[in-house]
Amino acid sequence: MSYNARLxxxxxxxxxxxxxxxxxxKKYRLYKNDRRRLASTFVPGVKYDEVLANNxxxxxxxxxxxxxxxxxxxxxxxxxxxxxTGVTAPTTGTVEVHGRVSALLxxxxxxxxxxxxxxxxxxxARLWGLSEPEITNLLPEIADFAEVGKYIDQPMRTYxxxxxxxxxxxxxxxxxxxxxxxxxxxxxxxxxxSQKSLARMQEIMSTEGVxxxxxxxxxxxxxKFCKRALVIDHGRLQFDGPIxxxxxxxKKSTSAx
Amino acid sequence: MFKTLRIIIQDNWEWRSQILRxxxxxxxxxxxxxxxxxxxxxxxxxxxxxxxxxxxxVGLRTGSPIDGVPxxxxxxxxxxxxxxxxxxxxxxxxxxxxxxxxxxRLRFPISAISSFYGLARLIxxxxxxxxxxxxxxxxxVPLTIYAVQFPVIVVVMYVFWTVWSMLTSxxxxxxxxxxxxxxxxxxxxxxxxxVLFQVNHLDSWWLRAFFAVNPITxxxxxxxxxxxxxxxxxxxxxxxxxxxxxxxxxxxxxLFIQNKLSLEVADVL
Numbered sequence: 001m002s003y004n005a006r007l008x009x010x011x012x013x014x015x016x017x018x019x020x021x022x023x024x025x026k027k028y029r030l031y032k033n034d035r036r037r038l039a040s041t042f043v044p045g046v047k048y049d050e051v052l053a054n055n056x057x058x059x060x061x062x063x064x065x066x067x068x069x070x071x072x073x074x075x076x077x078x079x080x081x082x083x084x085t086g087v088t089a090p091t092t093g094t095v096e097v098h099g100r101v102s103a104l105l106x107x108x109x110x111x112x113x114x115x116x117x118x119x120x121x122x123x124x125a126r127l128w129g130l131s132e133p134e135i136t137n138l139l140p141e142i143a144d145f146a147e148v149g150k151y152i153d154q155p156m157r158t159y160x161x162x163x164x165x166x167x168x169x170x171x172x173x174x175x176x177x178x179x180x181x182x183x184x185x186x187x188x189x190x191x192x193x194s195q196k197s198l199a200r201m202q203e204i205m206s207t208e209g210v211x212x213x214x215x216x217x218x219x220x221x222x223x224k225f226c227k228r229a230l231v232i233d234h235g236r237l238q239f240d241g242p243i244x245x246x247x248x249x250x251k252k253s254t255s256a257x
Numbered sequence: 258m259f260k261t262l263r264i265i266i267q268d269n270w271e272w273r274s275q276i277l278r279x280x281x282x283x284x285x286x287x288x289x290x291x292x293x294x295x296x297x298x299x300x301x302x303x304x305x306x307x308x309x310x311x312x313x314x315v316g317l318r319t320g321s322p323i324d325g326v327p328x329x330x331x332x333x334x335x336x337x338x339x340x341x342x343x344x345x346x347x348x349x350x351x352x353x354x355x356x357x358x359x360x361x362r363l364r365f366p367i368s369a370i371s372s373f374y375g376l377a378r379l380i381x382x383x384x385x386x387x388x389x390x391x392x393x394x395x396x397x398v399p400l401t402i403y404a405v406q407f408p409v410i411v412v413v414m415y416v417f418w419t420v421w422s423m424l425t426s427x428x429x430x431x432x433x434x435x436x437x438x439x440x441x442x443x444x445x446x447x448x449x450x451x452v453l454f455q456v457n458h459l460d461s462w463w464l465r466a467f468f469a470v471n472p473i474t475x476x477x478x479x480x481x482x483x484x485x486x487x488x489x490x491x492x493x494x495x496x497x498x499x500x501x502x503x504x505x506x507x508x509x510x511x512l513f514i515q516n517k518l519s520l521e522v523a524d525v526l
Contacts, residue, residue, distance in 0.1 A: 038432040086364045089520040110362030114286050126278045
């Protein structure tokens with residue numbers, strides 16, 4: 001597949017724009033089987049189906065905004081967030097990201113099950129670019145927030161789903177990123193922990209200049225945190241505006257189906 | 258092509274400290290929670306070497322010195338590199354599936370996954386070389402001037418198999434069949450290389466030609482050349498030029514594949 005997209009990434013915090021999508025399209029090619037996919041690397045003309053996960057998507061998010069991405073499962077929200085995070089490449093269009101992105105893209109959150117919680121955190125912090133002393137400072141705070149207790153030195157395969165999610169959230173939210181991306185992370189964990197994470201998010205948002213992108217099906221917490229909503233359906237932008245209108249638009253579109 | 262090469266080199270340089278960290282973490286993962294810890298990394302190759310020595314020297318009575326080199330020294334200088342090669346041959350060919358979280362959950366240049374995996378295996382290799390040096394000391398085989406080739410060969414070996422991993426891992430990510438094929442080929446490649454017997458003594462020219470282009474033969478022979486067989490690798494055109502050719506073609510193929518598939522890998526895992 002040929003990629004014809006432009007990616008502009010800077011750490012320029014003075015830019016008013018944090019993220020800008022201009023006519024971004026992401027195509028996924030679906031082959032009948034692996035053999036055809038492999039063959040398509042070497043010979044042209046192998047048949048495939050095409051899915052447009054993002055279809056001519058354009059929006060601009062300013063620094064310090066908190067935006068909820070609303071839409072049905074498979075609408076293309078997660079794809080857009082993955083493009084912003086930089087783990088997947090858009091097929092066409094231009095993407096601008098200004099600032100460092102910390103993302104919690106799913107609950108297992110890129111932890112290695114065979115490593116201990118502590119080793120995982122150290123590794124992730126190192127990949128993020130923190131220095132050894134910074135990591136040493138940050139680690140107890142993360143472990144404390146995640147309430148994993150003695151499990152911090154146990155391999156992560158022994159963790160419960162809730163513990164993994166808590167550690168993932170604690171890590172992603174402790175990095176002090178310029179742009180924080182949370183993909184359906186508040187749907188797990190007990191009441192007490194979700195209260196705690198809500199408080200943490202409030203704290204992050206009160207920090208000057210942090211941009212928050214938030215995917216959730218919990219419309220209540222979206223309304224609480226975000227001032228703006230983007231409703232996406234079939235990869236296209238359906239609505240862009242204030243959160244209350246966005247939520248009612250989304251509710252209407254759900255009941256219409 | 259050159260752009261892909263530039264990007265790969267640039268990515269690997271920029272992320273060098275993370276690559277080192279990932280490699281050491283990888284090793285910690287293997288020894289964590291075991292009582293003997295790092296010694297385990299020596300035990301498996303040690304037993305393997307012992308079994309081969311027993312089978313070949315004691316059982317089949319083929320253990321006479323090879324060109325004056327004690328058989329166990331000669332065997333060890335082949336088997337221990339083979340452990341590294343075998344890990345890269347099969348494990349290295351499937352790193353994107355194994356470390357999929359680095360591909361599609363975190364921001365990390367995918368070519369560097371091969372680099373850190375190779376580095377982890379290389380550290381184990383250098384550690385297990387202690388066994389070979391110990392055996393050499395036991396048999397009083399001295400290190401000579403030819404040993405200066407050893408570090409160079411180690412570096413070439415690392416680069417070669419890392420490039421191999423960059424070539425094959427995207428294909429394994431696309432197709433499980435490809436990954437299985439590579440794993441299935443690893444055993445014949447072992448027996449059809451110079452690890453266990455001398456390939457110069459083969460009669461048919463086409464067999465010799467096959468061994469000549471088999472990179473495993475090149476590495477095993479050149480490591481032996483530097484440690485116990487005592488000759489300069491570049492004085493053997495039949496050894497070095499087929500390997501250079503294979504390396505060159507493989508690098509071109511790896512660049513083609515990385516250029517074509519590096520963006521696609523994240524979408525198929």
